Amino acid sequence: MLTLYEFGLSGNCHKVRLLLSLLGLQYQSKLLNSAAREHKRDDFLRLNPFGQTPVLTDGDTVVRDSQAILAYLARTYGADDWFPQDPAKAAEVMSWLSTAANEVARGPNAMRLHHKFGRAINMDEATQITAQLLSVLNLHLRSHQWLANNTLTIADIAVYPYIALVNEGKFDIAPYVYVQSWMKRIEQLAGYVSMPGIQHFAE
Ligand SMILES: N[C@@H](CCC(=O)N[C@@H](CS)C(=O)NCC(=O)O)C(=O)O
Missing domain, CATH: 1.20.1050.10 (Glutathione S-transferase Yfyf (Class Pi); Chain A, domain 2)
Structure with a gap:
């Protein structure tokens, strides 16, 4: 199962949403509350020590950074x-x-x-x-x-x-x-x- 940790108004997160949709991939969205600083909590910092969205998990694989996530999705699920x-x-x-x-x-x-x-x-x-x-x-x-x-x-x-x-x-x-x-x-x-x-x- 793909899970995207994201902010709704983030363009970096939107890159990932857009590619997921273009590739026709189903995913679970975990919307973080930036005002409540959920992205700086320990459980999220374990996924991304920089405390930034987006982060994608795919089973045990954790990918931080929007460019890295695009590369991962393309190589894993997309045409060459x-x-x-x-x-x-x-x-x-x-x-x-x-x-x-x-x-x-x-x-x-x-x-x-x-x-x-x-x-x-x-x-x-x-x-x-x-x-x-x-x-x-x-x-x-x-x-x-x-x-x-x-x-x-x-x-x-x-x-x-x-x-x-x-x-x-x-x-x-x-x-x-x-x-x-x-x-x-x-x-x-x-x-x-x-x-x-x-x-x-x-x-
Ligand atoms: N290079 C990173 C930058 C990520 C980034 O700046 N994320 C912003 C949202 S667009 C964020 O989480 N900001 C919160 C913070 O830096 O504390 C990427 O492309 O994913």
């Missing part, structure tokens, strides 16, 4: 394209997983944490990272349908949520038309699931 065995293709996916953990986290995720949850951040830095990230994505997606290997992979799933939530960080995505078309393609996938706050581009 999702996260290929081929080293060069895997590296291309990995490069975008790193972008999700770095630029996406320090840019659009940080801006949303500030505007939606009141987190103190360096706004100039986060805005500059977000603008550069969206420019890079827009240029890439001008000539590619998907982020890696010209096919849908976990790279798209890892980067998508905080870009789709960028309006909650008060960043204007209007100029980035190729990014919007990519988000529309993701929204139209069979099994797509949304979350509160996501801006939709598909009619």
Whole structure:
């Protein structure tokens, strides 16, 4: 049985929900109460010593970190394209997983944490990272349908949520038309699931 320990409003948790749904996998959701700091309790810290969601358990296997969970699910339950065995293709996916953990986290995720949850951040830095990230994505997606290997992979799933939530960080995505078309393609996938706050581009 797959169990996802999650926060309802977390984009990192949404990556996992989205892939679980696209793969048609059943799972049990354990919603943690962040206000009650359930993610800092001993029983949860045994699963993730960083005290962060998401965490996925699959029988005795415990996986922390959204990128690691996507990789685990893809290799365990998905077709090879999702996260290929081929080293060069895997590296291309990995490069975008790193972008999700770095630029996406320090840019659009940080801006949303500030505007939606009141987190103190360096706004100039986060805005500059977000603008550069969206420019890079827009240029890439001008000539590619998907982020890696010209096919849908976990790279798209890892980067998508905080870009789709960028309006909650008060960043204007209007100029980035190729990014919007990519988000529309993701929204139209069979099994797509949304979350509160996501801006939709598909009619
Ligand atoms: N690199 C981690 C980051 C996880 C993360 O920052 N989780 C947030 C929710 S989106 C969290 O649990 N924050 C609570 C805390 O850090 O105390 C991942 O991708 O899963």
